[in-house]
Amino acid sequence: MKNKIATLKDIADKLGLSISTVSRAISDHPDISEQTKSRVMKLVKRLDYQPNQLAINLLNQQSNSIGVIVPSIAYYLYASAISGIEQEAEKHGLKLIICQTNESVQRESEIINELLRMRVAGIIVSVSSGGRDFTHFKRIVKRFPLVFFNRDCSVNASKVMINNHKAAYDLTQHLVETGKRHISFLAGPKTLQISNKRKKGYLDCLEDFGIETQKEWVCHSPFSQISAMNIVDTLIRKYPEIDALIAFSDQLAMGALKAIKKYQKSIPDDIAIAGFNNEPADELLEPPLTSIEQPAFEMGRKAAELLFNQIHQTGKYNEQVVLNSRLIIRRSTWQETTKPER
Amino acid sequence: MKNKIATLKDIADKLGLSISTVSRAISDHPDISEQTKSRVMKLVKRLDYQPNQLAINLLNQQSNSIGVIVPSIAYYLYASAISGIEQEAEKHGLKLIICQTNESVQRESEIINELLRMRVAGIIVSVSSGGRDFTHFKRIVKRFPLVFFNRDCSVNASKVMINNHKAAYDLTQHLVETGKRHISFLAGPKTLQISNKRKKGYLDCLEDFGIETQKEWVCHSPFSQISAMNIVDTLIRKYPEIDALIAFSDQLAMGALKAIKKYQKSIPDDIAIAGFNNEPADELLEPPLTSIEQPAFEMGRKAAELLFNQIHQTGKYNEQVVLNSRLIIRRSTWQETTKPER
DNA sequence: AACCTTACCGCAAACGTTTGCGGTATTTTC
DNA sequence: GAAAATACCGCAAACGTTTGCGGTAAGGTT
Numbered sequence: 152m153k154n155k156i157a158t159l160k161d162i163a164d165k166l167g168l169s170i171s172t173v174s175r176a177i178s179d180h181p182d183i184s185e186q187t188k189s190r191v192m193k194l195v196k197r198l199d200y201q202p203n204q205l206a207i208n209l210l211n212q213q214s215n216s217i218g219v220i221v222p223s224i225a226y227y228l229y230a231s232a233i234s235g236i237e238q239e240a241e242k243h244g245l246k247l248i249i250c251q252t253n254e255s256v257q258r259e260s261e262i263i264n265e266l267l268r269m270r271v272a273g274i275i276v277s278v279s280s281g282g283r284d285f286t287h288f289k290r291i292v293k294r295f296p297l298v299f300f301n302r303d304c305s306v307n308a309s310k311v312m313i314n315n316h317k318a319a320y321d322l323t324q325h326l327v328e329t330g331k332r333h334i335s336f337l338a339g340p341k342t343l344q345i346s347n348k349r350k351k352g353y354l355d356c357l358e359d360f361g362i363e364t365q366k367e368w369v370c371h372s373p374f375s376q377i378s379a380m381n382i383v384d385t386l387i388r389k390y391p392e393i394d395a396l397i398a399f400s401d402q403l404a405m406g407a408l409k410a411i412k413k414y415q416k417s418i419p420d421d422i423a424i425a426g427f428n429n430e431p432a433d434e435l436l437e438p439p440l441t442s443i444e445q446p447a448f449e450m451g452r453k454a455a456e457l458l459f460n461q462i463h464q465t466g467k468y469n470e471q472v473v474l475n476s477r478l479i480i481r482r483s484t485w486q487e488t489t490k491p492e493r
Numbered sequence: 494m495k496n497k498i499a500t501l502k503d504i505a506d507k508l509g510l511s512i513s514t515v516s517r518a519i520s521d522h523p524d525i526s527e528q529t530k531s532r533v534m535k536l537v538k539r540l541d542y543q544p545n546q547l548a549i550n551l552l553n554q555q556s557n558s559i560g561v562i563v564p565s566i567a568y569y570l571y572a573s574a575i576s577g578i579e580q581e582a583e584k585h586g587l588k589l590i591i592c593q594t595n596e597s598v599q600r601e602s603e604i605i606n607e608l609l610r611m612r613v614a615g616i617i618v619s620v621s622s623g624g625r626d627f628t629h630f631k632r633i634v635k636r637f638p639l640v641f642f643n644r645d646c647s648v649n650a651s652k653v654m655i656n657n658h659k660a661a662y663d664l665t666q667h668l669v670e671t672g673k674r675h676i677s678f679l680a681g682p683k684t685l686q687i688s689n690k691r692k693k694g695y696l697d698c699l700e701d702f703g704i705e706t707q708k709e710w711v712c713h714s715p716f717s718q719i720s721a722m723n724i725v726d727t728l729i730r731k732y733p734e735i736d737a738l739i740a741f742s743d744q745l746a747m748g749a750l751k752a753i754k755k756y757q758k759s760i761p762d763d764i765a766i767a768g769f770n771n772e773p774a775d776e777l778l779e780p781p782l783t784s785i786e787q788p789a790f791e792m793g794r795k796a797a798e799l800l801f802n803q804i805h806q807t808g809k810y811n812e813q814v815v816l817n818s819r820l821i822i823r824r825s826t827w828q829e830t831t832k833p834e835r
Numbered sequence: 836a837a838c839c840t841t842a843c844c845g846c847a848a849a850c851g852t853t854t855g856c857g858g859t860a861t862t863t864t865c
Numbered sequence: 866g867a868a869a870a871t872a873c874c875g876c877a878a879a880c881g882t883t884t885g886c887g888g889t890a891a892g893g894t895t
Contacts (some may be wrong), residue, residue, distance in 0.1 A: 156609065160880060168724030169845045174883065182843060197631065204610040206881035207552040209850050214547060224575065224591075230567035237593070246607070249566075251579070265588070267498065290541065319677040336693045405777050430774075431718065435747050445742065502849060511875045514855065524873060551880050661837035 152362075157198040166190055177202075191235030195432045208270070216246040217458065218266035220276040222254050226374075226402075227430050228447045229277065231299065235451025243459055245272060254340075254374070256282035263287045267295070267410075273458045277302045280343040280374075293468055296461035300454040301347050301447075309389055309461065311454040311472045315345045318443045322425055325441075325478060327360050329485055331395035331423055335368035335386060337379060337407060339399040346371075346399050347405060349427070353397060368393065372403055379406025387411065387422070395484070400440055401426035401433060408436065408483075423484040439481035446474050477478055495510070500541040508532055518775030519544075550612070559586040559800065560608035562618040565715045566595050566646075568716075568744075569772045571619065574642065578617060578795025580768070585801055587614060596682075597717070598624035606631045609637070615800045617793075619644045622685040622716075635810055638803035642796040644687050647733075648756075651803065653730065653796040653814045655685045660785045660818045664739055664767055666785075669702050669821060671827055673765055675738035677710035677728060679721060679749060681741040688741050691769070695739060714745055721748025729753065736764055743768035743784055745777060750778065750825075765826040781823035788816050 152465060163173045168187070173251055175194050176183045176191035177200075208214045214411040221229040228233075237247055238329055252259045257277050264287075266274055273296030285304045292308045304332060336353050339346035350369060357364050369387055379398065381389045383406065387393055398404035404426030408418075418438050426433075431445035432493070453472055460466025505515045512527070519542075522679050536542075550556045551671045561578055563571040579589055579616055597772035601621050606629075613639030620627070625776060627646045633639060634806040641711045644651040660797050668676055672723055681688035692711060699706050712728055716719045721740065727749065729735055740746035746768030750760075756765050766774075771786035802808025 160881075163841055169884080171846080171884075176879095178883090184843060201606060201609045202609075203551075203612065203881050204680075205547065205554075205556060205612055206850090207883080209545075209551050209852090210882055212547075212850065223572075224566045225569070225572035230565075233566065234593075247591075249589075251576075264543060265546075267543045270498070270545065289889095327892085346845080373570070375501055397711070400746035402773070405774065408777055419749065423860085429750050431744070432747065432778070435750055436774070437777070482753040503853075512852080513854075513876080514874055516851095517874085520853090529873080545851050548880090549853080551882090552852055552854095553849085554880065726895060 156203075157200045158203065159200075161198065162191060162194050162200065165194060169329070176427075182284040202472065206482050208265070212270065213266045213272055214270050216248050216269075216271055217455075218250060218262075218269075218274040218276075219252070220252060220262055220266075220274065222261065222277060222279050223251050224249065228301065228428055228445060231441045231447035232277075232451030232454075233451075235448040236452075239452050239459070240456035243474045252279040252281070253354065254279045254281045256287075260287035263291065269470055271295065273462050275300060275454050275458055278304045280340040280346075283342050284400050296458055296459070297468075298458045299447075300450050302343065302438045304344060306471050307326045309457045309466075309468060309470045311450050311474065312345070313445050313476045316347040316352040316355070318427070318478070319397070320351035321444060321478050322441075323356035324360070325480065326395045326423055326425070326484060327356070327362065327396070329419070329423065332337055332362055332397040332399065333368075333390075333392045334350075334362070334364065335370070335390070337383065337391045337396060337398040337403050338369060338371045339403075341371050342374060349397075349399065365390075372399075372406075373402070374402065376402055376406035376409065379403040380410045383407040383410040384413070395419075396422060396424050398424070398426040398462045401430045401440060403426045404442070407437070408440075414457045419482065419484050419486055425484050429479050434481060436483070441481045441484040444477040444479050446476070450474060453487075498545075499542045501542075503540065504533060504536050505535060506541065510572055521780055522657075527565075528580070531723075539594070555587065555612050555614055556576075558590050558611075558613050559591045560592060560604075560611075560613040560616040562592045562594060562601060562608075562616065564619060564621050565593050566591065570643065570787060573789035574619075574793030574796075577790040577795075578797045579776045580788075581794050581797035583799070593772075594621040594623070596621045598629075600628055602629035605633065609633070612735045615804050617642060617796050617800055620683040620736065622688075624834075625684050630745075633667075636667075638800055639758060639810075640803070642792050643787075644685065646686060649811050651799045651808075651810060651812045652720055653792050653799065653816065654687075654786050655781065655792070655816050655818045657690040658694040658697070659821070660769070661691035661739070662698045663820050664783075664785060665695045665698035666702075668737045668739070668765055668767070668826060669704065671765065672759070674704055675710075675732075675735045676706065676736045676737040677712070677732070677736060677738065679725065679740040679744075679745055680711060680713045683713050689742065690717075691739075708790045716742070716744065718744055718748035718751065721745040722752045725749040726754040726755070729756070738764060738766050739789065740766070740768040743770045743772045743782060746782055746784070747778070750782075761826050762826065767826050769821045771821050776823060779824070780825045783823045783826040784821050786816070786819040786821050794814060 158174045159170045173320045195413055250262045256279055275298050285306055288306045298309040301398045303310045339352050370382050372382050398407055425441040427443045429442040433440040433442050457470055501512045501515045505512045515533055518530045592604045598621050598726045619642055627648055629647045640651045645652045666750050680692050681819040713723050714724050740749055767783040771784040775784050799812055
């Protein structure tokens with residue numbers, strides 16, 4: 152196990168050559184004779200020589216990688232987005248360093264420092280919901296390539312987002328049009344800006360349609376099915392008049408679903424339910440879940456594109472991209488009444 | 494954007510000190526006067542000095558990180574396992590370099606080389622299903638810390654697995670006990686060993702109970718709902734006598750569910766269905782899906798533990814750990830007949 | 836015979852950090 | 866007042882690689 156990996160010096164000594172000659176032989180430099188090259192390459196194979204990337208990185212002053220900071224890779228959206236980032240990064244020969252904050256701003260701040268120390272070429276981040284202090288981002292914008300995606304914060308930087316306000320507005324309008332008049336909103340943490348934007352879209356829509364709502368019908372939940380379940384449980388017991396619920400995410404919607412199923416309410420007639428993200432299981436749920444489809448892969452890909460523009464000095468530090476989402480209507484909000492079997 | 498990050502030399506020059514003094518001041522060395530320390534620290538703050546990890550890594554001959562190779566972080570099991578690895582790695586002050594193979598052995602082999610070049614302290618891997626060539630692993634076992642988890646291959650190395658044979662056996666037995674006699678098996682790729690082990694458990698159980706099966710009832714599918722759906726569609730049309738189906742994973746089971754729902758078959762009476770992994774959506778599906786719960790987090794944590802034992806020379810290179818799985822029975826395989834409301 | 840070209844290879848610097856060792860003042864001790 | 870102890874700091878090596886430049890020998894040209 153102690154076996155150290157061979158270095159250029161090891162090869163050079165064994166062959167009676169200099170380090171530079173070995174280096175050039177490996178990189179097929181024209182200055183080196185074919186005979187020497189073959190001698191070197193034979194030993195390279197035999198010793199399983201692997202160049203020390205640490206030395207190369209130090210020389211190049213960069214780690215040929217970019218940092219990706221997400222709340223959790225277990226969220227379906229981020230797993231998809233990372234694939235998009237990866238695809239784009241590969242074109243530039245860069246590797247990804249994936250970091251999870253677990254929704255903690257402190258961890259986020261630490262990660263930023265670690266990535267800076269590692270001399271990554273740039274950072275792509277979806278901010279955690281754990282707080283309102285964004286000094287760790289403000290510190291580096293304008294002097295370091297940085298792109299936000301999906302979740303942003305009040306920092307003037309490059310961003311790739313979906314139109315959260317419109318998505319929530321459209322979803323709310325859909326519920327209104329199906330006859331719902333007591334619509335509640337299960338938001339994420341209060342510190343999460345995109346949650347607030349969606350809330351705004353929901354409220355604006357209700358106002359436009361002259362529909363009243365109550366402050367108590369807007370609840371905030373952390374990102375776990377259990378929390379959502381408990382919150383919705385108390386909500387619908389306290390306010391039985393509620394006939395629709397929009398959840399910040401599908402995971403929260405699933406928690407709500409669990410709560411509602413405990414009572415004898417029928418979905419969507421008694422209470423309709425919808426979420427965000429269009430996760431793979433949505434259409435298999437009972438009832439299939441209405442959701443907002445987000446272009447997660449494309450969001451990641453585009454974010455990487457903006458980052459590389461910054462790295463290569465060809466792009467602004469505060470470019471804004473807004474991608475379109477899509478409302479996917481399923482039976483949790485809308486039942487075909489003309490269906491023969493009902 | 495061109496702003497280079499400050500170095501020790503920058504600080505030393507500005508203060509008329511030597512590099513070594515600045516270095517010691519920052520690390521609070523007793524040889525340095527308090528006055529000098531405070532002068533240095535003030536400048537460190539002002540310049541937002543971040544030590545160059547690339548240089549430190551080169552000096553220490555390691556990148557203070559371990560490599561984690563998984564087929565895809567989008568698989569629920571791996572997202573969980575990575576959290577377990579992370580928890581353990583943090584204790585040792587090591588970072589994770591997460592790599593996805595997308596089920597390609599060639600990519601896997603490339604990643605191994607990249608990680609060796611980066612001088613990671615060790616590698617934790619769940620092998621891809623893309624082939625049978627494992628020379629890239631054989632090459633490094635015994636001379637480099639390496640641990641397999643969840644998916645292994647025919648290489649004598651440390652492994653953390655679940656008892657796949659028993660899990661499949663138990664699941665099959667459960668179906669037999671509920672009266673099923675025509676049980677099919679939707680396996681993963683033929684090159685995937687754990688899939689073959691599960692298949693063996695399924696076949697052994699049927700043999701023990703004297704139940705016949707047909708070769709055609711065992712199908713192989715890649716890891717996508719769509720593929721599973723198409724395969725199961727043709728399967729149940731060709732063999733309508735099939736009254737149960739075990740899928741290699743819950744995602745494949747969901748694909749099967751989609752296929753079955755297109756026909757007028759009732760679940761579980763006409764055909765029962767079960768999967769592996771116990772994913773979060775399982776209990777919300779219609780019907781809720783019977784599944785094998787795997788200790789994914791613990792699998793990751795334990796794998797990391799074995800790795801650190803190897804790194805610190807306190808452990809064998811081929812320790813074997815088998816964790817227990819648990820059968821979670823839901824309505825997709827078993828309907829309480831005495832239920833009052835039915 | 837003097838010069839030029841070509842082919843091949845080595846020297847040494849550079850990247851930024853840590854750390855053993857030696858050095859120089861200043862203070863303390865008897 | 867001399868010796869010893871203390872406080873504080875700098876020199877230089879080391880990690881492994883790439884690369885500009887210089888060097889040497891052989892062969893070719895005039």
